[in-house]
Amino acid sequence: MNKRRIINYIICLIFNLKNIILMQLNHKLLIQNDVQIRKTRIRRNGYVSIAHGCRIGRNCLICPSDSKIEIGAYTSINDFSILSGGNIVIGEYVTIAARCAIFASNHVYENPDVYIKKQGITSKGIKIEDDVWLGSGVVVLDGVTIGKGSIIGAGSIVTKDIPPMSVAVGNPAKVIKRRER
Ligand SMILES: CC(C)(COP(=O)(O)OP(=O)(O)OC[C@H]1O[C@@H](n2cnc3c(N)ncnc32)[C@H](O)[C@@H]1OP(=O)(O)O)[C@@H](O)C(=O)NCCC(=O)NCCS
Secondary structure (H helix, E strand, O other), rough: HHHHHHHHHHHHHHHHHHHHHHHOOOOOOOEOOOOOOOOOOEEOEEEEEOOOOOOOOOOOOOOOOOOEEEEEOOOOOOOOOOOEEEOOEEEOEEEEEEOEEEEEEEEOOOOOOOOOOOOEEOOOOEEEEEOOOOOOOOEEEOOOEEOOOEEEEEOOOEOEOOOEEEEEEEEOEEEEEOOOO
C-alpha cells in the first residue's frame, strides 16, 4: 500500500468513526454485535439500525432522509449499493449484490410550471422480506414489497410487489418462475 492510500484509508476510518459515534450519541444508529461495515457512508439524517451478523461492503451509501432504515440479521449489502429516500425495512438473511439501488421516494412532478426540485417528495416505503436475493444492479422503486424467499435477476427494475418465492427479472421485473419444493 502506498503512502497516499494509507492516508486516504485513515481519513475514511476517522470519518466513519466520527459519524458512527455521533449517530449513536443521538440515538440515531443502532449497530448490534458482529456487524462488519467497510468504507461505507451512513448519513445522519434519520434513524438506522443494523442487526447482528450483517456485512456491508465498500462505498455503499445508507441515507435514511428523515426516515428509518432497518437491516435484519445476517443480511449482506455489497459494494456500491445505495439505500435512500425513506423508510426501508430489510429482513434477515437478505443478499444484496453490488451496485443495487433501493430508492424509497419519488419527486412530485404534477405541476409543469414549477421546477420538479421545488414540488416536494412522496415516500411510501420499501419492504424486502427475509431470504431475498437481489442480483447485481437491481433497482427497487418506492412502495414495493419483495416477498420472502424471492430472487430478482441482475439489472432488473422492481416497480411492483413481488410475491414470496418468486424469481423475477427484467424492466419492469416480471415473475418468470417460482421456487418450489
Ligand atoms: C435471476 C437468475 C438467478 C435466474 O437464473 P436461472 O434460474 O438459472 O434462470 P435462467 O438462466 O434459466 O433464465 C430464465 C430466463 O430468464 C432470462 N433471464 C435470466 N436472468 C435475467 C436477467 N437478470 N434479466 C433479464 N432476463 C433474465 C433468461 O434469459 C431466460 O430467458 P428465456 O427463457 O427467454 O431463455 C440469474 O439469471 C441472475 O440474474 N442472477 C444474478 C447474478 C448476480 O447478480 N450475482 C451477483 C452475486 S450476489
